[in-house]
Amino acid sequence: MNSRLTLTCLFLGISFHISSCFDPISLGAGAAIGVGSAVIGGWTFVQCRIFECCNSRWVNTNMTGLASRLESQLYGQHLAVSTIAKHISAHMRNPNPTKALGLSFQGWTGTGKNYASQILAKHIYRNGMRSKYVHLISATREFPHADKVQQYKENLKQWIEGNITKCERSLFIFDEMDKLPNGLLDVIKPYLEYYEDISGVVYRKAIFIFLRTLDAHVLFAFTSNTAGQDISQIALKHFHSAQAREDLQLKDLEKEITRATVNTQKGLWHSELVTKNLITAYIPFLPLERSHVKECIVDVLVDKGYLKSRKERKEKADLLNTIADELIYYPNDEKIYSTTGCKRVAEKVDFVLEDI
Template sequence: MKAVEIYLLLHLILTASVLVNTFDPITVTVGVISNLWQLFNTHERCDSEWISFNAEGLRADLESKLFGQHIASRVILKAVNGFMSDDNPQKPLVLSLHGRSGTGKNFSQLQQWIKGNATNCERSMFIFDEMDEMNPGLIDSIKSFLNHYKKLDGVSYRKAIFIFLSNAGGEVITETALDFWKEGRNRDEIKLIDLETSLSASAFNDINSGFWHSRLIDDNLVDFFIPFLPLEYRHVVQCAMAEMKAKGLEPDQDVAAELAKDLIYFPKSERVFSVQGCKTIEKRLYHYID
């Protein structure tokens, strides 16, 4: 896939998931990060005329499309803004996004795919979905691309962004959020430091994870392990309101509340977190509209 096709794919992810397909928080985040680049047409070019960093667009999308994820929003905004403002970064930006609910190519194919795209455009973005489905050891084949090398075989990877999506650590995230809820503490008090070490360890020690005993973790090449918290009832209401707006309907708080109330929550007795987040909102919405 050529660099321009990656940008087009990200653009389509953003527009297709508009607010809801949504609301799988990690999918939404991958979509809004596409605002790093503005694609003006399908002619393959890699310069400031065609690709421009839109910091305010990223901020606005994180605020309007990512509900209940204060840690992810803050970390991603600061990390990406800082990285894109640096004309001479020493290594690529590497983000690993973790939360509850691709098969890997072989080693040489994976390496050639990355090298080919970075050759075309140094500001390429590479997204590795379903790390849990990737064979352990495969991801280590790209270790050299994530390191501090100025160039590898004449190609620089320092301005690229690598994003890994994983379910590893989902239980740790849920347990932490539930503990805060039981203690009567606001979930906004949860900080990255409360979860990042556990997420790193969970991914590294999970034999079903593509990060199992990975040198990427061992050599500290992942810049941030970012947790996505399970969504509560109020976040589902926000999702429903946003979906109505996206469909050109007048947002109705009563409709959103009724829809959110009928979803399945866990733990069963407390009904704190939505089992499916907001994934089913789009399909269920018209059932509640007169």
């Protein structure tokens, strides 16, 4: 068989029977099978150079630089940065982890929970959030009806199993945990357990991230017994003690976050993920101070081309203050923390720039 035909077979793929490419008379059965395997292997190699595959070209297990990447992009979240980096690095570095990684990100709106998830996706997957191995699940969009929990459970079960079968290193991000129907997450329990495999499929290399945000009306009331509330109270007490924000340690918050997660009436409430201790870590996202909001404003101004680089921020100090003044802060008498974190910064930048 001439070399041109061989190359044609390799690059066109296996869309036709192997006998279309190789003369069965000139090859023995064993040789034909061997050549067929080579063709398939060759096509897989070429295909995975172009299209996303579950291999080291597309899924990065080297977490060098993750901590610095998180630190440079997540403002005011020293606890989250260090904790996330350690857990993700340990899990991805291990070729045979004992269980899937389950992380719960908790805190006020706009503090960086979703953004942290995006940073992780970009660091691990070559295609970032567009990767077919990254799955974002919005509670309000995917599970809007509390009376359909059984149907949702079956759908979620099939969906997780199908995706992890395609790639063991899949990432699942559950947004709006506080709005999930009660009991839904129990279906995830087997995939976060310490099982070697389930029906021949290994789930231990997957990552599950649960994002939990405090409702805005609770924020203004400042009385609810929730994880977000506890984080804010502890942070505020620490602030009043005149200690550096960075001196606040995870152990100062971990107990309260876990307790509040069990007591809340939504999402993880009474879920076996909590009662069976299957969540690897509860990670607090602290409320953002005015200085952190300004960092986000600088990012938006650079993205919009209004600033050429972050170095120009000193020349635009008045503008930064004007934009920061457009946001609401609490407590009312001290105005220390932004009620919306950095979430509304982009629209406030647009609003202020309209008058310039």
